[in-house]
Amino acid sequence: xxxxxxxxxxxxxxxxxxxxxxxxxxxxxxxxxxxxxxxxxxxxxxxxxxxxxxxxxxxxxxxxxxxxxxxxxxxxxxxxxxxxxxxxxxxxxxxxxxxx
Amino acid sequence: xxxxxxxxxxxxxxxxxxxxxxxxxxxxxxxxxxxxxxxxxxxxxxxxxxxxxxxxxxxxxxxxxxxxxxxxxxxxxxxxxxxxxxxxxxxxxxxxxxxxxxxxxxxxxxxxxxxxxxxxxxxxxxxxxxxxxxxxxxxxxxxxxxxxxxxxxxxxxxxxxxxxxxxxxxxxxxxxxxxxxxxxxxxxxxxxxxxxxxxxxxxxxxxxxxxxxxxxxxxxxxxxxxxxxxxxxxxxxxxxxxxxxxxxxxxxxxxxxxxxxxxxxxxxxxxxxxxxxxxxxxxxxxxxxxxxxxxxxxxxxxxxxxxxxxxxxxxxxxxxxxxxxxxxxxxxxxxxxxxxxxxxxxxxxxxxxxxxxxxxxxxxxxxxxxxxxxxxxxxxxxxxxxxxxxxxxxxxxxxxxxxxxxxxxxxxxxxxxxxxxxxxxxxxxxxxxxxxxxxxxxxxxxxxxxxxxxxxxxxxxxxxxxxxxxxxxxxxxxxxxxxxxxxxxxxxxxxxxxxxxxxxxxxxxxxxxxxxxxxxxxxxxxxxxxxxxxxxxxxxxxxxxxxxxxxxxxxxxxxxxxxxxxxxxxxxxxxxxxxxxxxxxxxxxxxxxxxxxxxxxxxxxxxxxxxxxxxxxxxxxxxxxxxxxxxxxxxxxxxxxxxxxxxxxxxxxxxxxxxxxxxxxxxxxxxxxxxxxxxxxxxxxxxxxxxxxxxxxxxxxxxxxxxxxxxxxxxxxxxxxxxxxxxxxxxxxxxxxxxxxxxxxxxxxxxxxxxxxxxxxxxxxxxxxxxxxxxxxxxxx
Numbered sequence: 001x002x003x004x005x006x007x008x009x010x011x012x013x014x015x016x017x018x019x020x021x022x023x024x025x026x027x028x029x030x031x032x033x034x035x036x037x038x039x040x041x042x043x044x045x046x047x048x049x050x051x052x053x054x055x056x057x058x059x060x061x062x063x064x065x066x067x068x069x070x071x072x073x074x075x076x077x078x079x080x081x082x083x084x085x086x087x088x089x090x091x092x093x094x095x096x097x098x099x100x
Numbered sequence: 101x102x103x104x105x106x107x108x109x110x111x112x113x114x115x116x117x118x119x120x121x122x123x124x125x126x127x128x129x130x131x132x133x134x135x136x137x138x139x140x141x142x143x144x145x146x147x148x149x150x151x152x153x154x155x156x157x158x159x160x161x162x163x164x165x166x167x168x169x170x171x172x173x174x175x176x177x178x179x180x181x182x183x184x185x186x187x188x189x190x191x192x193x194x195x196x197x198x199x200x201x202x203x204x205x206x207x208x209x210x211x212x213x214x215x216x217x218x219x220x221x222x223x224x225x226x227x228x229x230x231x232x233x234x235x236x237x238x239x240x241x242x243x244x245x246x247x248x249x250x251x252x253x254x255x256x257x258x259x260x261x262x263x264x265x266x267x268x269x270x271x272x273x274x275x276x277x278x279x280x281x282x283x284x285x286x287x288x289x290x291x292x293x294x295x296x297x298x299x300x301x302x303x304x305x306x307x308x309x310x311x312x313x314x315x316x317x318x319x320x321x322x323x324x325x326x327x328x329x330x331x332x333x334x335x336x337x338x339x340x341x342x343x344x345x346x347x348x349x350x351x352x353x354x355x356x357x358x359x360x361x362x363x364x365x366x367x368x369x370x371x372x373x374x375x376x377x378x379x380x381x382x383x384x385x386x387x388x389x390x391x392x393x394x395x396x397x398x399x400x401x402x403x404x405x406x407x408x409x410x411x412x413x414x415x416x417x418x419x420x421x422x423x424x425x426x427x428x429x430x431x432x433x434x435x436x437x438x439x440x441x442x443x444x445x446x447x448x449x450x451x452x453x454x455x456x457x458x459x460x461x462x463x464x465x466x467x468x469x470x471x472x473x474x475x476x477x478x479x480x481x482x483x484x485x486x487x488x489x490x491x492x493x494x495x496x497x498x499x500x501x502x503x504x505x506x507x508x509x510x511x512x513x514x515x516x517x518x519x520x521x522x523x524x525x526x527x528x529x530x531x532x533x534x535x536x537x538x539x540x541x542x543x544x545x546x547x548x549x550x551x552x553x554x555x556x557x558x559x560x561x562x563x564x565x566x567x568x569x570x571x572x573x574x575x576x577x578x579x580x581x582x583x584x585x586x587x588x589x590x591x592x593x594x595x596x597x598x599x600x601x602x603x604x605x606x607x608x609x610x611x612x613x614x615x616x617x618x619x620x621x622x623x624x625x626x627x628x629x630x631x632x633x634x635x636x637x638x639x640x641x642x643x644x645x646x647x648x649x650x651x652x653x654x655x656x657x658x659x660x661x662x663x664x665x666x667x668x669x670x671x672x673x674x675x676x677x678x679x680x681x682x683x684x685x686x687x688x689x690x691x692x693x694x695x696x697x698x699x700x701x702x703x704x705x706x707x708x709x710x711x712x713x714x715x716x717x718x719x720x721x722x723x724x725x726x727x728x729x730x731x732x733x734x735x736x737x738x739x740x741x742x743x744x745x746x747x748x749x750x751x752x753x754x755x756x757x758x759x760x761x762x763x764x765x766x767x768x769x770x771x772x773x774x775x776x777x778x779x780x781x782x783x784x785x786x787x788x789x790x791x792x793x794x795x796x797x798x799x800x801x802x803x804x805x806x807x808x809x810x811x812x813x814x815x816x817x818x819x820x821x822x823x824x825x826x827x828x829x830x831x832x833x834x835x836x837x838x839x840x841x842x843x844x845x846x847x848x849x850x851x852x853x854x855x856x857x858x859x860x861x862x863x864x865x866x867x868x869x870x871x872x873x874x875x876x877x878x879x880x881x
Contacts, residue, residue, distance in 0.1 A: 021755060021784055021788075022752055022755055022784060022788035022791075022792070023752045023753055023755055023756070052777060052780070052781070053781075054781060054784050054785060054788070054848075055785055055847040055848040055850075055851055056788075058847050059847065062839060062842060065839045066839050066840055069839055069840060070840075082774075083773075083774050083777050083778075086774075086778075087781065087851065090850075090851060090854040090855070091833070091835070091847050091850065091851065091854075092833070092835025092836070096838070096839040096842070
């Protein structure tokens with residue numbers, strides 16, 4: 001897993017590459033901590049190279065969304081592949097997120 | 101036969117009758133035409149004769165009267181000086197000639213001084229008596245009358261125009277006047293006229309007695325043209341021929357009238373009262389009157405018509421008799437034909453011994469009889485020969501049939517051939533062009549491997565079938581010792597090439613398919629490349645090598661290919677691609693490829709039948725030229741029990757070993773990436789749960805994960821010896837909640853249940869056994 005966060009103007013782009021599984025989730029959690037701590041005004045999750053998610057990963061996505069909602073910010077998931085989206089579907093998460 | 105006979109008779113009768121009728125008609129026409137001419141001539145001659153004869157009859161009466169008058173003229177001259185005896189003379193004339201109605205001697209005026217101006221003693225008949233009186237007074241100055249004037253002036257006897265004597269005889273009369281002339285001093289002088297009156301009733305009788313043909317009649321006209329006698333009484337004395345011609349606007353008749361006045365005699369034609377008539381006239385020399393005979397021209401031919409009608413009636417009777425006789429005679433002559441036709445039918449039915457009708461006459465019927473006899477003998481002989489050859493042929497055919505049964509027995513023909521093998525769907529068809537053929541296919545399974553061949557022996561018929569049997573037996577025996585396609589074919593080739601004096605060869609394709617992995621090894625010996633159908637159809641790329649049996653020691657090269665689940669192989673012989681229709685067009689590989697491409701969804705039996713139907717549609721009525729063989733093999737993928745397991749310890753990084761294990765299972769079972777990811781997720785959730793919670797504060801503990809595939813079920817089992825925990829009891833998260841209300845966590849077991857079809861937990865002797873079952877959709881394999 002490789003997470004890079006780009007701040008371009010007002011936008012915060014989180015690039016996810018690889019797998020967010022039970023083993024890598026703590027790392028992902030650490031990586032996104034500054035974003036959660038921020039204003040979350042315009043956060044984009046770039047999922048082009050996102051390969052796999054486990055329930056621990058889903059949990060962190062939910063944390064991000066909750067934070068965005070609490071701060072009246074916005075969270076947009078971009079380019080997520082169908083297999084992962086299917087996992088979101090199974091858990092009812094699709095309704096909670098905005099996809100592009 | 102009866103019908104033909106009847107019509108034959110009819111035809112003969114028709115021809116004979118037509119000819120007879122033609123002959124009769126020609127003869128009759130010639131007869132009619134010549135008779136007509138002759139009849140015309142005879143009639144004309146006859147008419148002239150009758151007319152002249154009648155004229156003579158009339159003359160025979162008139163001439164004596166003229167003679168009498170002339171005698172009395174002489175007597176008168178002698179008595180000219182005795183006027184008182186003249187009355188006695190006239191009386192004597194009348195009395196001695198019964199045909200004379202009256203007689204007078206009329207003197208020129210004042211001839212006798214003593215007798216005054218008028219002196220004309222006249223005697224006439226009244227009843228039986230004869231009355232004599234003097235003619236002439238102031239009212240009747242006779243010397244101005246025609247009967248006096250004309251003979252006196254022309255000094256010739258003169259016949260008066262006919263007239264009605266109203267005063268005397270009260271009959272139609274004519275008067276013959278003759279001048280009495282004396283010579284005085286060398287000058288002849290007419291002193292009186294002697295007249296005799298003649299009643300014309302006898303005249304009318306004679307003339308009306310003239311009958312020519314049916315309605316022909318005679319008529320007399322006077323010199324001036326007045327009708328003296330005529331069948332139409334109204335014309336007599338009332339009309340002249342000229343006034344009549346004018347009244348009827350008949351110019352011809354006028355000309356005829358002129359001719360009658362001027363010519364002695366002659367024929368004339370005219371249409372009178374609408375009928376074409378012939379007229380013959382002749383002059384009565386004594387009076388210059390003219391006698392005419394008139395008859396309708398058509399009546400000339402009346403007798404001819406009668407004869408003709410009689411002749412026609414006779415001909416018709418004759419022809420009727422002829423028809424009856426011909427019909428009877430011919431029918432009688434044709435009776436044997438009916439018998440012959442019956443015989444022919446009997447022979448046709450197979451009764452060769454049937455008696456042939458006996459013919460006593462030595463004619464064509466006898467020839468026919470002989471021909472029948474000849475035919476019967478030959479047929480008998482021929483049938484005998486045929487029986488022998490048929491028996492011999494039947495023997496060969498029955499042997500061939502047995503050979504075919506033996507040959508067909510060599511090829512597996514039970515479908516499906518391996519019903520318990522779900523990995524395979526197979527169907528085949530072999531249609532030999534003759535009773536026995538040189539095509540072959542065969543297959544068997546050994547050690548989870550399908551060995552299959554399809555082959556085509558050069559040539560057809562019995563020699564090809566023998567080599568085919570040899571090839572098939574060799575295949576079975578060689579495969580006992582060798583298990584690579586190249587080795588098998590190399591050995592087969594060597595065996596076949598040995599002692600191959602007839603230079604026959606076999607093209608053959610061999611394949612060995614590993615039913616567990618879909619790994620195909622194959623080797624081709626000059627055979628048509630098989631078709632591989634996987635979504636699209638394409639030819640398998642093959643090294644052709646050489647047909648078997650040609651070169652001893654040839655090393656065959658084999659190839660290999662991964663056969664994916666659901667792939668169909670179609671093997672065939674050139675009898676399929678080279679099937680010809682009537683216009684010699686081949687079925688062709690392109691058409692086969694196209695057809696298989698569009699029918700990839702069919703099972704092998706349907707596919708083979710579809711291809712055969714299409715070939716049949718192409719070939720239609722053309723004769724099958726070569727053996728035609730099709731073998732279709734569909735590989736469904738492995739179905740045997742699959743088991744794999746991995747041992748982990750309770751460290752979170754071990755999930756990557758788990759991931760690798762799941763990927764291996766997916767590859768072994770040919771799963772797609774999406775399914776592999778889902779399985780990975782479910783297993784990770786289950787295993788990470790154990791890693792994180794089953795062994796608190798203890799590391800290096802074992803977790804066993806095993807996968808088993810049976811039927812369509814994929815079963816994963818996770819076992820550990822940690823604290824008892826039943827994950828199935830975990831509450832389901834409420835999926836309808838908002839993000840804020842959703843608890844963080846509790847999703848793992850939910851995801852497992854979502855991905856798997858069945859999840860069970862059991863605790864057996866301090867061991868947690870967590871089982872997850874996933875049904876695999878065959879399409880997803």
